[in-house]
Amino acid sequence: MNQRSRLNLLVIQIFIASLMFALFGRLFYLQVAAGPKYRDAALSIQSRDVVTPANRGFIVDSSGVPMALNKVGLAVTVDRTKIDKLPDKGVAVVQDLVNLLGLNFDDVWQRTRLCGELPKGKKAGCWTGSRFQPIPITKTADPQLALRIVERSDRYPGISATPLAIRSYPTTLGLNGGHVLGYVGPLTEADLAGANGRSYFRSESIGKAGLETVYDEYLRGVPGIKTFIVDRKEAVTTTSKNTKPTAGNHLVTSLDIRLQAAAEAALAGAVKRARGSGFRADGGAAVVLDVRNGQVLALASYPTFDPNAFEKGLSVQEANDLYSESNGVPALNRALQxxxxPASTFKSVSIIAAKDAGYDLNASYACPSEVQVGTRAFQNFESKAQGTLSMKKALAVSCDTIWYRIAYDEWLRDGGLKPKSNPNDYFFKAAAKFKVGEKTGVDLPSESAGRLADREWRKDWYSQNKDFYCNYKTRATKAQQTPFLLQLARENCIDGDKIRAGDAVNFSIGQGDTVVTPIKLAQMYAAIANGGTIWKPTIAKAIVKTDGTVLRTFKPEKLGDLGVDQETLVFLRDALREVTISGTAAGAFSGFPVATAGKTGTAQVFGRNANGSAKADTSWYASFAPAKNPRYAVVMMVSQGGYGSGTSGVGVRQIYETIFGAQGSTVKPELALFPAGKPPTKLPRISPATKPKPSILNPGKPKAVASATPAAKVKVKAKR
Structure with missing residues (x-):
C-alpha cells in the first residue's frame, strides 16, 4: 500500500470516527441532557389534565364583612367519556335530563361540546375544559331532582350530581355592589391566549369586572391538577399527577357595607324622585371618599345589575339588556366611566382662577340677569338678576353672570381670537391643578379620563373635525342641517382651533366641552376639604391569606398638591358652607344637625333622546362634611335628573344621615357608622359570619351573612 492509499484510508477512518462521535453525542443529548423535555412532550400526547378550581378568596369590607364569598351549590354534571360511548352519543340521555331539570336542550348540548369540536363562529358557550372532566350543566339543581338522577344511574348513564363552590354576592342590607365588586365568568379564547399576560387552565373561572378582575391573581388561588395517562383509544391507564387546589387569598377593602348599601339606596331614590318630577333620569352615580387618604368608602352606579346572575348564566336577552340604551345601559359604571x-360645581375651580388673576375674593360684584359676550347675550340661571353680591354669596346662590364677566375679561386680556404667545389662561390652569382631564387612578377597570377643553385640546379637536365641518352640507344628515347647526359648523370651520369668547365663559361655569366623571369630582372636592392634597382613590387595603397572614398592604398614594394658598381654600370652604345655609342647597339641608358644605350643579345637555325628546339637565351635588373638620367627600350625579338640589342634594343628605346617624334634626351616636368619627384604619380579622352593626338601614338585630364554603376556615372578629 503506497503512501497515498494510507492517507486516504486515514481520512476515511477519521470521517467514520467523527460520524460515530456525533451520533453518540446526539444520542447522549436526546436521552440524557434533553431527556426530561422529550419525556414530557411524549407524556403530553398521552396525558389528559382534569382541573379542580380553587376556592376563590373573599372580598370583605373594612370591618371584615363579606361582600363576595363562596357558597355550596349542587351541580349536575355530564361525563363525556361515558355518554360518548352510547349509540346516539348521549342525545337521548341529555334530552331526558333537560326535561327533568326544565332546561333548554340546545343550550345544554352546546355547553357539553368541547370548543375544539365546534366550527369557528359557533363556539359560544362551549366547554373550555377537558373531556375527562365532569361538565356542569347547572350549578343550582334542586336536591330532590339531583337525588333522583343519582338513584337512576341506569336511566342517566354518565350523569352525576356533586356539591361545588359557586361565587356568591350577599344582598346584606339590600347591598348590590355589582359595579364595584364585578363578577366572575368562564375563560374566553383571548384569556387562554394570554391577552392579559396570565396563564390559565381551561375550566377555571376568572374575574371579569370590578375588583374581581383587578385583584384576580390574588383571589383566584391555585387549582388542583389530576393528570391521567391514556392509550390510543382514550382509555385511562394510570394517574401520573394529583395535586390539591390551594384556596385564594382574601381582599380587604376600604368599603363599608352599610354605607355602600345606603349610597345605592339614596341614588335609586334620587332617580325615582327625579322621574316623579317629570325628568327622564336615565341613570346616576354616587361616590363617598375619605378626604384624608382618598380611600373609597362607597361607590354606586344606577341602573345596576345582579352579579349573582353571571354565576347562574345569562340568557341572550339578559346579556343584550346589559347594554341596551332603553334599559339605561346597566353595564356602564357611571361613577368612573x-x-x-360639571356645571356649577366647577365654580370652585373658578374661585381659584379668579384669585390667581388678581380678583379680590372679599369684594362685591354685580350679578345682572345677562351679560353681552360678543354678539350673544348669556343669561343668568332662570334669567334672574341678583343685584350686587359678595363673592361668597355669589357662590352660594350660584350666580353665573359674575363668571361670564370675569372669564370674558380675562379672555380679552389674553388676546381673544388672536391670543398672546404666552396667555395667562387662569381658568385652564386652575382646572389643571385639579388634574381635570386625567384619570384618578382608582383601582377599578375601564376608568374614563374626562376632558379639559383648553387650547391644546381645542387644536387637537379641530385637526380631527375640520374636514367634517368645512364640508358640513354634504357630510351631515338632513336632520342635522338646522339653521343653528349650519351656523355652528361654519364657525367651527373658520376658527374651530381657537378658544372663542363663548368657550371661555362656558368653561367658567362648568359648561361647554369640559367633562368629568363623578369620581373625579369627588377627588377634586376631597382636595378642597383636606387642604389641597390630591389623593389617588383606592379601594383595596390589604391581601390576607386564609390563615390570617397579611400578604400585602396598599398604602394611600399622594398624586400631588393643588398649589393653592390656605387663605383661598379657607374662603372656598366657607363659601361652600354658605351654600347649605342660605344658598341653593339650603332647602335640601334644612335642619340637618351636622354642618356640611357643598355645591349644586345643573348642567344643560345638548341633543335628543332616542324618542326625539330634548335631553334634560344633569343634576349634581358635590360636598364634604363636617364643614369645619372634613372627613368625607360625597358626590352624587343623576343624568337627566333636573335640578342639583332637589334631586342629588337630597340624595347626598340621605347618605350623610347614614354616616352620622342623623334622624331629623338630631344625631343618634349609636347609629353613626364610625363612632370614633372616622373610618377604621386597622385591618379586620376576616370571618365567614361577621355581622354588620346597627345603622339607620338596619336598626334592629343584624342578620348573619351567608356562610362561606367549608374550605375557608378562618375565624375572625370584626373591628370597627
Missing amino acids: GLYA
Missing part, C-alpha cells in the same frame, strides 16, 4: 359637564 360616565362623562358629564
